[in-house]
Amino acid sequence: MLYNWLETQRALIRWMDTWAASLARACGLPAQSPESLAMPGCEWLRRVFKTTLEPPPFAIASVTLGGRRVHVDETVVDRVAFCALRRFARRGEHRARLDGGAPILLCTPLAGHHAVMLRETVETLLEDGDVYVTDWANARDVPLAEGRFGLDDYVLTVERFMRRLCGNGLHVLAVCQGTVPAIAAAALIAARGEPAPLSVTLMGGPIDTRLNPTAVDRLAATHSIDWFRRTVIDTVPAWYRGGGRRIYPGYLQHAAIVAAHPHRQMALETRYWTSRLAGDDARIAASRRAFDEYAAVLDMTEDYFLDTLRIVFKEQRLARGAWDVDGRRVRGSALAASALCTIEGDRDDITGAGQTHAAHAVCSAVPDRRRKQLTIADCDHYDLFTGPRWREAIHPALAAFWRETHEPHEPHEPQPAAIS
Structure with missing residues (x-):
């Protein structure tokens, strides 16, 4: 199923990130984060393949x-x-x-x-x-x-x-x-x-x-209703606590949201890269949080x-x-x-x-x-x-x-x- 395939690709990418960071350290080079290597316009794609067990916290201190x-x-x-x-x-x-x-x-x-x-x-x-x-x-x-x-x-x-x-x-x-x-x-x-x-x-x-x-x-x-059931319903992989539950998966929702509202995605991208180019750490953190909040999707x-x-x-x-x-x-x-x-x-x-x-x-x-x-x-x-x-x-x-x-x-x- 697509859910299993996508989770396998995510696991592979996480392994590659870990391997690259270890190699950089062994060569005496700074280990850069995926964010620092991302190209403009690709931040949403990185998040599609990023697995976080929890959404970002509210953190309203x-x-x-x-x-x-x-x-x-x-x-x-x-x-x-x-x-x-x-x-x-x-x-x-x-x-x-x-x-x-x-x-x-x-x-x-x-x-x-x-x-x-x-x-x-x-x-x-x-x-x-x-x-x-x-x-x-x-x-x-x-x-x-x-x-x-x-x-x-x-x-x-x-x-x-x-x-x-x-x-x-x-x-x-x-x-x-x-x-x-x-x-x-x-x-x-x-x-x-x-x-x-x-x-x-x-x-x-x-x-x-x-x-x-x-x-x-x-x-x-x-x-x-049967069309939606056949087309968009998937099953949670066994390694999650909800393994076996039938769901409308978050990865489909994220793709649909980005496709339906490209202007909002572009606004988030622009804000992020403007802050990166300005070297403003506070604005970089705020724009990255906005990205993570928007990309934080769940399975229904x-x-x-x-x-x-x-x-x-x-x-x-x-x-x-x-x-x-x-x-x-x-x-x-x-x-x-x-x-x-x-x-x-x-x-x-x-x-x-x-x-x-x-x-x-x-x-x-x-x-x-x-x-x-x-x-x-x-x-x-x-x-x-x-x-x-x-x-x-x-x-x-x-x-x-x-x-x-x-x-x-x-x-x-x-x-x-x-x-x-």
């Missing part, structure tokens, strides 16, 4: 608050087989909530990238409060004895984490494919009469893929991948009000007490225009005064959570929305907003 550097403590506060709930907490007096705010649960997508790709998002959100992150496991590292993991299991995991956190107030921020299960989990909690999130914010998510379908949506719609289970294709992209069950999770119907109308914000980029080629804003129709019981709908100008999918559009336009608007959820409102009609 501190953040600047009020002109001061404040230490950040990172801990895992809950864990299931396929996900760890990470907490990033400001140390000392900054552990207390700021401006009456609440902690934030960042529901990361299980769509190829490790959660660490949202490191910049977490770092920015720490300005507002403590941040909890769903850090999904690489399926190749989860033993078969832990059982299956499908889309419903994602929802139940997020529901578990929300129930743990909502009692003292919680803002939920869900990104990309994390938006659909986040809405489902919050709605199921509200339907039980338990404390629901103070607010739910959805960014660039496929709530209703019938609206302005993208190439991703069309691919899902025009190919059968066959069940989760095919469930998502069927339930989200083919049948739009959430938007149609026809989704049952663990025997319970997901009713967006149950979310009457949570504020709702949806955010789209006007150049998003992964999630079509209106697909995320469709959540306002799904969550029909949210009062008009507690809704916000933002379309960000000159913004693609990745700009929603990283880079200047995130830092300068989206985060300030989001922080204002969170403050408003704690303040009294006068009734008014919701107005879609465009931010430039």
Whole structure:
């Protein structure tokens, strides 16, 4: 199988790197790293053949608050087989909530990238409060004895984490494919009469893929589930903890991501080589981290991948009000007490225009005064959570929305907003 072949090539390259370094030392020459030998434009290819058992760490040691550097403590506060709930907490007096705010649960997508790709998002959100992150496991590292993991299991995991956190107030921020299960989990909690999130914010998510379908949506719609099973599903090699598990492998996702977004890959390459030519060690380290975060992909289970294709992209069950999770119907109308914000980029080629804003129709019981709908100008999918559009336009608007959820409102009609 291709997975086995690729892992064999990676092992060979690692052996060659080790042999070359040993030979250089024996000859009295400095042993250069693969990074120092890479040619411009080939950094992504080196990473395809680089095997790391773990993604790069978040490593957020501190953040600047009020002109001061404040230490950040990172801990895992809950864990299931396929996900760890990470907490990033400001140390000392900054552990207390700021401006009456609440902690934030960042529901990361299980769509190829490790959660660490949202490191910049977490770092920015720490300005507002403590941040909890769903850090999904690489399926190749989860033993078969832990059982299956499908889309419903994602929802139940997020529901578990929300129930743990909502009692003292919680803002939920869900990104990309994390938006659909986040809405489902919050709605199921509200339907039980338990404390629901103070607010739910959805960014660039496929709530209703019938609206302005993208190439991703069309691919899902025009190919059968069996076609995807035959074409992209592989088996984890025996030497991993999850050996024998059927998965949608990370190497295919990485190749697809690079092919679909060459401009982003080129931007990362340019940033890296500019810093190399400038001899700026700090910028070299930062650009290399950005490369590693973007290239940190994971294997998804066959069940989760095919469930998502069927339930989200083919049948739009959430938007149609026809989704049952663990025997319970997901009713967006149950979310009457949570504020709702949806955010789209006007150049998003992964999630079509209106697909995320469709959540306002799904969550029909949210009062008009507690809704916000933002379309960000000159913004693609990745700009929603990283880079200047995130830092300068989206985060300030989001922080204002969170403050408003704690303040009294006068009734008014919701107005879609465009931010430039």
